[in-house]
Amino acid sequence: MKKFTQQLHKKTDGIYLRSSEKRLLRERVVAYMEYHPLPTNLNTKKADQKQSVSKNSKSITSEAFVVFKLNARWFQSFAILGVLFIVVGLPTLAERSLPGDILYPMKVQVNEEVRSSLAFSPYAKVEWEATRLERRLAEARLLAQAGKLTEEVEQDVAEAVKKHSDSAQQTILALKATDTEEAALAEISLVSVLEAQNDLFNIQNETETSVDDSGEGMVKENNGTLAMAVRTAFVAAENVHKDTPVTPARLFAVIEKETTYAEELFASISKDTSAEEKQNIDRRLDDIRRKVEEAQKLNISLAEMSPEISVINEASTSDGDLVSQDNDIETEVEVGSDNGLYLKTNQEILSLLRIALTDTRKLINFMTDIEIRNSFSVDELVPITLTTEERQIAVKENLNKVSSLMKVVNSKKLEAELVDKVTTGKATVSELVEKANLALEKEALTEAEQATNDALSLAEDLMVLTDKSPVDLTNISIVNSSSSTATATDEIVSTTTDGV
Amino acid sequence: MALDNQENSQKDHEERFLKAFEEYSDALFRHAFLRISDRERAIDVVHDTFAKVWTYVRNGHEIKSYRPFLYKVLNNLIIDEYRKAKEASLDALMESEGVDEGSFNELSEDTVKSLVATLDGRKAFDLLVEIPDTYREVLVLRFVDELGPKEISELIEESENVISVRLFRGLKLLKTLITKQEEAMERKRLAKKAS
Numbered sequence: 001m002k003k004f005t006q007q008l009h010k011k012t013d014g015i016y017l018r019s020s021e022k023r024l025l026r027e028r029v030v031a032y033m034e035y036h037p038l039p040t041n042l043n044t045k046k047a048d049q050k051q052s053v054s055k056n057s058k059s060i061t062s063e064a065f066v067v068f069k070l071n072a073r074w075f076q077s078f079a080i081l082g083v084l085f086i087v088v089g090l091p092t093l094a095e096r097s098l099p100g101d102i103l104y105p106m107k108v109q110v111n112e113e114v115r116s117s118l119a120f121s122p123y124a125k126v127e128w129e130a131t132r133l134e135r136r137l138a139e140a141r142l143l144a145q146a147g148k149l150t151e152e153v154e155q156d157v158a159e160a161v162k163k164h165s166d167s168a169q170q171t172i173l174a175l176k177a178t179d180t181e182e183a184a185l186a187e188i189s190l191v192s193v194l195e196a197q198n199d200l201f202n203i204q205n206e207t208e209t210s211v212d213d214s215g216e217g218m219v220k221e222n223n224g225t226l227a228m229a230v231r232t233a234f235v236a237a238e239n240v241h242k243d244t245p246v247t248p249a250r251l252f253a254v255i256e257k258e259t260t261y262a263e264e265l266f267a268s269i270s271k272d273t274s275a276e277e278k279q280n281i282d283r284r285l286d287d288i289r290r291k292v293e294e295a296q297k298l299n300i301s302l303a304e305m306s307p308e309i310s311v312i313n314e315a316s317t318s319d320g321d322l323v324s325q326d327n328d329i330e331t332e333v334e335v336g337s338d339n340g341l342y343l344k345t346n347q348e349i350l351s352l353l354r355i356a357l358t359d360t361r362k363l364i365n366f367m368t369d370i371e372i373r374n375s376f377s378v379d380e381l382v383p384i385t386l387t388t389e390e391r392q393i394a395v396k397e398n399l400n401k402v403s404s405l406m407k408v409v410n411s412k413k414l415e416a417e418l419v420d421k422v423t424t425g426k427a428t429v430s431e432l433v434e435k436a437n438l439a440l441e442k443e444a445l446t447e448a449e450q451a452t453n454d455a456l457s458l459a460e461d462l463m464v465l466t467d468k469s470p471v472d473l474t475n476i477s478i479v480n481s482s483s484s485t486a487t488a489t490d491e492i493v494s495t496t497t498d499g500v
Numbered sequence: 501m502a503l504d505n506q507e508n509s510q511k512d513h514e515e516r517f518l519k520a521f522e523e524y525s526d527a528l529f530r531h532a533f534l535r536i537s538d539r540e541r542a543i544d545v546v547h548d549t550f551a552k553v554w555t556y557v558r559n560g561h562e563i564k565s566y567r568p569f570l571y572k573v574l575n576n577l578i579i580d581e582y583r584k585a586k587e588a589s590l591d592a593l594m595e596s597e598g599v600d601e602g603s604f605n606e607l608s609e610d611t612v613k614s615l616v617a618t619l620d621g622r623k624a625f626d627l628l629v630e631i632p633d634t635y636r637e638v639l640v641l642r643f644v645d646e647l648g649p650k651e652i653s654e655l656i657e658e659s660e661n662v663i664s665v666r667l668f669r670g671l672k673l674l675k676t677l678i679t680k681q682e683e684a685m686e687r688k689r690l691a692k693k694a695s
Binding site: 003004005006007008009010011012015016017021022025026028029030032033036037038039040041042043044045 | 514
C-alpha cells in the first residue's frame with residue numbers, strides 16, 4: 001500500500017500551480033476580497049453553532065469534519081465533567097444547603113440516605129440518626145441567625161428531630177433483642193446527643209430571657225417549638241435508657257473515640273481561636289479526661305469487688321435449695337449489700353462517663369458549629385469542673401469567708417429578741433465549720449463543700465439578721481479571743497495548706 | 501477603543517484567510533485538477549472555493565479549521581461542475597451506485613489494502629481520468645490528499661461503508677484498466693514483433 005501511495009505521489013507531486021498561476025490566482029482572490037470587504041460591524045458567530053451539517057444541502061454552510069471531531073471530544077469531556085459534577089459536585093454543594101434551598105432535598109433524601117445505608121451496624125445507624133438530628137438543629141440555628149427561620153421550617157425541623165430520634169429508638173429497640181449491651185451503648189450515645197442539644201436550648205432560653213424582653217420574641221417562640229421537640233425526644237430517650245443496665249467497658253471505648261475526635265478538632269481549630277478560648281477549651285478537655293480517669297479508678301475498684309460478688313452469687317444459686325431458710329436469708333442480705341455497693345459504684349461510673357460523654361459532645365458541637373461558638377461561651381456550655389485541689393481551695397476560701405462574717409456578727413450588740421436566734425445560729429455555724437474541717441481532713445470533699453456552703457449561707461443570714469444592730473465596742477476583745485471558730489479554721493487552713 | 505478592536509478583528513480574519521490560501525491553494529489545485537483534468541477550470545474552481553469561503557467569513561461565520569472547510573467547498577463545487585457538464589451521465593452513475601452498501605468482501609479495509617498492493621501507482625495515476633468521478637473522488641481524497649475514511653465520509657456525506665465500497669470498486673476498476681492496458685500493449689508488442 002505504501003508503495004502504491006509513493007508511486008502515486010511521485011506522479012501527483014508534479015501537479016502544482018506554477019508560480020505565475022499562483023500569483024495570478026492570489027491576485028484574483030485578493031481582488032475579490034477587496035471588492036467584497038468585511039463589514040465594519042462584523043459580528044462573527046461561533047463556529048460550533050453555524051457550521052452544522054445539513055444532510056441534504058450541498059451548500060457552503062455544511063460542516064467540516066475535523067471541527068466535528070473536536071466537537072465530539074469536547075462533548076465527551078463535557079459528558080465526563082457532567083457526570084463528575086452530578087456524582088461529586090452536586091452532593092458536595094448539597095451538603096452546604098439549608099432548608100428552603102434547591103439542593104436541600106438532595107442533602108436530606110440522597111446524601112444522608114446513602115450514608116445511612118452505609119451504616120451497617122445498628123449502633124452506627126443510631127449514631128448516624130443522632131448526627132442527622134444534630135445537623136437539622138444546626139441548620140435551624142443557622143437560619144435563625146440569618147433571620148430566615150420561618151414557622152414552617154421550624155415545624156419541619158421539629159418533625160425531623162422527632163423522626164430521627166424515633167428511628168434511632170426503633171433501631172435500639174430492635175438491637176435490644178440481639179445485643180443488650182450494644183443497645184445500651186447506643187442509648188447512651190443518643191441520650192448524650194439529645195442532652196447536649198437540650199442543654200443548648202436551655203442556656204439559650206436563659207440568656208434570652210435575661211437579656212431580652214421584647215425584641216426577639218419571635219425567635220424565642222420559634223426556638224420554643226424546637227426546644228420542646230428536643231426536650232420531648234430527650235425525656236423519651238432518657239426514660240427508656242433508665243431501665244437498661246450497662247457495663248462501663250464499652251462506654252470507655254466510645255468516650256475514647258469521642259475525646260480523640262474532640263482533641264483532633266481542637267488541634268485543627270486552635271489556629272483561628274483566641275488564646276483565652278483555647279485555654280478554656282483545653283481546660284474542658286482536661287476536665288473530661290479527669291472524669292474518665294476517675295471513672296477508670298472506680299472501675300478498677302469495681303473489678304476488685306466483682307469476683308467476690310460472683311462467688312457469693314454462685315453460692316446463693318447453687319446452695320439455694322439445700323441450705324436452711326435462715327441461711328438463705330443471710331446470704332441474700334449479704335449479697336444484697338455487696339450488690340448494692342457494686343451497683344452504686346457502677347452507677348457512679350456510668351453517670352461520670354455519661355457526663356463526660358455529654359460534655360465531649362457539647363465541646364464538639366461548640367468547636368464544629370460556628371453559630372454555637374458565636375452565641376455561647378464555653379463557660380455557659382460546659383461549666384468548669386473543679387479539680388480536687390481547686391475544690392479544697394474553694395472550701396477553704398468559703399470557710400475564711402464564714403469566719404470573717406462571724407467576726408462581724410460577733411461584734412454586734414444584740415437586741416433581746418435576737419439573742420436566742422443568733423446564739424443558736426452561731427452554734428450551728430461552728431458545728432458546720434467543725435464538720436467541714438473534719439471532712440476536709442478526711443478528704444471527703446463533697447461533704448466538706450456541703451457543710452461549708454450551709455455554714456456560709458447561715459452566716460450570711462445571721463449577717464442580715466444582725467445588720468441593724470449596733471457594734472458592741474466593749475465586746476470586741478472578748479469576741480476576738482473567744483472566736484474559736486475563726487481561729488480553729490485558720491489553724492486548720494494553715495495546717496492543711498502546709499499539708500498540700 | 502471599540503473601533504480598534506473591530507479593525508484588529510478584521511485584520512485577523514484577512515490574515516488567517518490569506519495564510520490558508522498560501523498553505524492549501526496547491527493541494528486544492530492538485531485535487532481539482534485530478535478530478536476535472538482541466539488546468540484552467542481547476543484554477544477557476546479553486547478561485548471560486550476561496551471566494552465562497554470569503555463570503556462565508558463576511559457573513560460573520562467563524563472558521564475554526566480551514567483545511568477541511570476548503571476541501572468541503574471545493575468538493576461541492578467540483579460536483580456542481582460535473583452536474584453542469586454531464587448531468588445525465590452522472591445521474592445515471594449515481595443511480596447505478598445507489599445506496600448499495602456493498603458485499604462483505606468490499607467492506608473490508610484489508611481487501612482494499614491487498615488490492616492496492618497489487619497496483620502500480622504510476623499506472624493507476626495515468627488511468628485515474630478514465631474512471632467515473634465517484635470513484636476518483638474517494639481515491640484522490642484517500643491516496644493523494646491522504647484523508648482517513650472517516651474524514652472522507654464526513655466530507656462527502658456518505659457512510660464509511662459506502663466510502664470503503666467506492667474505494668474498493670475504484671481500485672478494482674483501475675486494476676481492470678491497467679490489465680487491459682497491459683494486454684493491449686502486449687498485443688501491440690507481439691504484432692510489432694510478428695510484423
